Amino acid sequence: MPELPEVETIRSSLAPALTGRRLEHVEILDPRLTRPEPPELVAAALEGERVADVRRRGKYLVVVFESGRHLLVHLRMTGNVLHPAPEGRRDDPHVRAVVRLDDGSDVLYRDIRRFGTWDLLEPGELEEYFAARRLGAEPLSRGFTTAGLGRAFARRKAPVKAALLDQRAVAGVGNIYADEALWYARINPLASAGSLDAEQIAALRNGIRTALRRGIRRQGATLRDYRDADGRRGRMQEEFRVYGREAEPCERCGTPIAKTRVAGRGTWYCPSCQALTGSR
Numbered sequence: 705m706p707e708l709p710e711v712e713t714i715r716s717s718l719a720p721a722l723t724g725r726r727l728e729h730v731e732i733l734d735p736r737l738t739r740p741e742p743p744e745l746v747a748a749a750l751e752g753e754r755v756a757d758v759r760r761r762g763k764y765l766v767v768v769f770e771s772g773r774h775l776l777v778h779l780r781m782t783g784n785v786l787h788p789a790p791e792g793r794r795d796d797p798h799v800r801a802v803v804r805l806d807d808g809s810d811v812l813y814r815d816i817r818r819f820g821t822w823d824l825l826e827p828g829e830l831e832e833y834f835a836a837r838r839l840g841a842e843p844l845s846r847g848f849t850t851a852g853l854g855r856a857f858a859r860r861k862a863p864v865k866a867a868l869l870d871q872r873a874v875a876g877v878g879n880i881y882a883d884e885a886l887w888y889a890r891i892n893p894l895a896s897a898g899s900l901d902a903e904q905i906a907a908l909r910n911g912i913r914t915a916l917r918r919g920i921r922r923q924g925a926t927l928r929d930y931r932d933a934d935g936r937r938g939r940m941q942e943e944f945r946v947y948g949r950e951a952e953p954c955e956r957c958g959t960p961i962a963k964t965r966v967a968g969r970g971t972w973y974c975p976s977c978q979a980l981t982g983s984r
């Protein structure tokens with residue numbers, strides 16, 4: 705599932721190709737993409753729009769149009785945006801939308817599991833959209849502070865990993881980068897979020913930023929279920945400290961990495977560096 709570094713990798717390659725281009729023709733082939741809006745209405749509304757910028761908020765791609773409208777693309781499990789369109793991909797059954805730009809090139813939206821969404825917002829609706837989803841701080845921005853993270857976690861009994869996954873404290877962190885961040889911070893994924901002290905919160909803030917920055921530098925991770933979904937291949941999976949590394953030695957202390965489940969998700973950690981201290 706693409707997380708912040710994977711979405712940022714897509715954003716940074718799309719932005720120069722799309723900025724300044726007009727959407728000449730839009731075909732939305734899967735009604736699930738725009739539900740409950742009818743796909744032909746969204747497609748018609750998009751035609752003629754000119755792209756002013758391509759941004760990111762958490763795991764959302766935000767296409768900014770000169771008109772002030774925004775197209776919010778959430779890739780969910782297996783969504784991907786391809787430009788330029790690979791040869792032969794137009795007959796690919798997983799292509800859900802095709803956008804012809806005014807330079808004659810095509811942008812393809814591909815999604816095997818079909819959980820991805822496109823929301824077209826009218827001018828002025830963006831803030832409300834994210835507020836309604838209680839989307840937390842942008843972790844690589846200056847606004848992501850230790851104090852803010854501490855406030856978001858205060859009195860929360862949920863395991864810290866679950867609190868990271870639900871996007872309300874911090875946006876864009878998913879299963880991979882949550883495990884990596886907690887390893888950097890030496891915090892057990894099952895520790896309750898509200899039990900962390902100021903020092904741990906500060907370490908976690910830094911751990912989140914370190915894990916995400918490494919992910920972006922390696923152009924994200926390319927995992928099994930994502931392998932043939934994209935034209936891009938990240939290398940972050942070669943650098944995981946704990947994620948998916950059960951029984952391999954911890955790089956810091958040599959203890960075999962353990963696996964558990966938190967919030968229904970496979971969770972990897974070092975039982976020695978990330979011991980659960982009952983007293984906290």
Ligand SMILES: [Zn+2]
Nearest residue numbers: 954957974977
């Ligand atoms: Zn360790």
